[in-house]
Amino acid sequence: MAHAVAAVPAPPEHELLRGAGLRVTGVRLAVLRALDGHEHSTADDVVRAVRADLGAVSVQAVYDSLHALATAGLLRRMEPAGHPARYERRVGDNHHHIVCRGCGLVADVDCAVGHSPCLTPSETHGFAVDLAEVTFWGLCPECANGP
Amino acid sequence: MAHAVAAVPAPPEHELLRGAGLRVTGVRLAVLRALDGHEHSTADDVVRAVRADLGAVSVQAVYDSLHALATAGLLRRMEPAGHPARYERRVGDNHHHIVCRGCGLVADVDCAVGHSPCLTPSETHGFAVDLAEVTFWGLCPECANGP
DNA sequence: GGCGTTCTCTGGAATGATTCCAGTATCGAA
DNA sequence: TTCGATACTGGAATCATTCCAGAGAACGCC
Numbered sequence: 001m002a003h004a005v006a007a008v009p010a011p012p013e014h015e016l017l018r019g020a021g022l023r024v025t026g027v028r029l030a031v032l033r034a035l036d037g038h039e040h041s042t043a044d045d046v047v048r049a050v051r052a053d054l055g056a057v058s059v060q061a062v063y064d065s066l067h068a069l070a071t072a073g074l075l076r077r078m079e080p081a082g083h084p085a086r087y088e089r090r091v092g093d094n095h096h097h098i099v100c101r102g103c104g105l106v107a108d109v110d111c112a113v114g115h116s117p118c119l120t121p122s123e124t125h126g127f128a129v130d131l132a133e134v135t136f137w138g139l140c141p142e143c144a145n146g147p
Numbered sequence: 148m149a150h151a152v153a154a155v156p157a158p159p160e161h162e163l164l165r166g167a168g169l170r171v172t173g174v175r176l177a178v179l180r181a182l183d184g185h186e187h188s189t190a191d192d193v194v195r196a197v198r199a200d201l202g203a204v205s206v207q208a209v210y211d212s213l214h215a216l217a218t219a220g221l222l223r224r225m226e227p228a229g230h231p232a233r234y235e236r237r238v239g240d241n242h243h244h245i246v247c248r249g250c251g252l253v254a255d256v257d258c259a260v261g262h263s264p265c266l267t268p269s270e271t272h273g274f275a276v277d278l279a280e281v282t283f284w285g286l287c288p289e290c291a292n293g294p
Numbered sequence: 295g296g297c298g299t300t301c302t303c304t305g306g307a308a309t310g311a312t313t314c315c316a317g318t319a320t321c322g323a324a
Numbered sequence: 325t326t327c328g329a330t331a332c333t334g335g336a337a338t339c340a341t342t343c344c345a346g347a348g349a350a351c352g353c354c
Contacts, residue, residue: 023350025302043340061303063341068302081226084340098274109268121256121283127245129285136268138276170321172331190311205333210312212331231311296354303348312338319332324325 020072030054031065032089035075039088040097040106046087080106080135096134102143109136167219177201178212179236182222186235187244187253193234227253227282243281249290256283 013032017024027050034049035041041049047062066087069075073092079085080099086106098107121129160179164171174197181196182188188196194209213234216222220239226232227246233253245254268276 023301025350027303056304058304060305060342064302077228079228081224081232085228096268098268098272098276100274107272107274109270109272121243121245123256124283124285125245125254125256126288127247127254127283127285128291129245129283131284133282133284135280135282136271136274136276137278137280138271138274141273144275170330172321174332203333207313207334208332215331297352298354299350299352301348301350304346306344308343309341311340314337315335317333319330321330322327323329324327 016074020074022068022072022074025065026054027057027061028065028069030057031062031069032074035087035089039090039108040078040086041088042084042086044084078106078133080104096136098136098138100140100143101137102139105140105142107140109134163221167221169215169219169221172212173201174204174208175212175216177204178209178216179221182234182236186237186255187225187233188235189231189233191231225253225280225282227251243283245283245285247287247290248284249286252287252289254287256281 013029014024016032017028022028030050030053031046033053034046038045038049043059043063043066046066047057047059050057050062066075066077070077070087075087075089076091077085077087078097080097083099083104088108090108094110096109098109099105121132160176161171163179164175169175177197177200178193180200181193185192185196190206190210190213193213194204194206197204197209213222213224217224217234222234222236223238224232224234225244227244230246230251235255237255241257243256245256246252268279
């Protein structure tokens with residue numbers, strides 16, 4: 001009876017990649033896993049996590065994967081001014097970010113108002129706007145108290 | 148009667164610097180002038196403008212001035228992801244930016260709603276928020292039509 | 295199951311904006 | 325006018341990211 005179910009189901013990450021028309025590779029799977037539960041990781045964080053997972057992997061392989069996945073909409077790239085880029089798997093929803101001026105810590109914020117009032121600029125200067133990005137700046141609890 | 152007014156009034160930039168507690172130097176005045184009518188200039192743009200104005204000036208002098216002026220609140224620094232930082236003299240008002248994905252062109256947008264509903268996040272995670280930054284992304288008319 | 299095309303990964307070097315450093319020049323208060 | 329603090333010079337360094345050419349792996353097709 002153990003073999004009644006035809007095959008081991010492919011892991012969800014596998015499906016995601018196929019669904020997006022991307023080849024399934026070890027590095028890409030490892031990148032997705034690395035970001036699971038570690039939102040707002042830098043490319044460097046991801047490189048370390050992927051190497052802990054797979055062994056030797058080149059920096060470019062990770063950058064390429066991050067690019068491919070971001071372009072396919074499987075992850076989102078955000079770049080706080082003055083900090084390296086950060087990646088997250090939470091996509092498709094309308095959420096924003098708080099960045100700490102002290103340590104660079106990033107936290108998610110759901111849109112303050114539910115729908116998107118600020119997401120339609122008053123005057124577009126003829127631009128075809130496709131995305132509104134809101135970043136809050138401040139100090140995290142740690143940096144606000146610390147020396 | 149011509150000499151009734153005691154002295155030639157200091158240029159407004161001069162006053163601005165003194166008012167902010169900054170020393171008045173040629174480079175700083177030239178940086179402010181360079182940004183006049185050329186909002187959203189890059190550091191490189193400013194270096195070129197300052198050199199056209201004063202002659203030989205080091206890159207660091209311009210970066211130092213930009214930093215000092217930005218810290219003093221006399222200009223604002225904005226850094227669209229993937230592009231060099233840009234500087235503008237329009238400060239203190241609540242305005243945002245549209246950035247072209249094609250050419251990097253930046254335009255000003257007044258807050259879509261007048262006051263600031265989006266500027267108060269729903270949950271701050273304990274952060275002391277002091278600034279909300281809204282960036283719209285899209286294509287400028289030129290890039291939307293061009294090849 | 296093997297084959298070939300096409301995309302991905304490796305390793306190393308390059309880029310570009312920005313910053314660091316030590317020494318010299320300048321600003322402006324006394 | 326002098327002096328201390330601050331700004332500027334020139335050159336080298338940093339850091340995230342990208343470019344490059346070639347070796348390797350995925351997967352549609354026979």
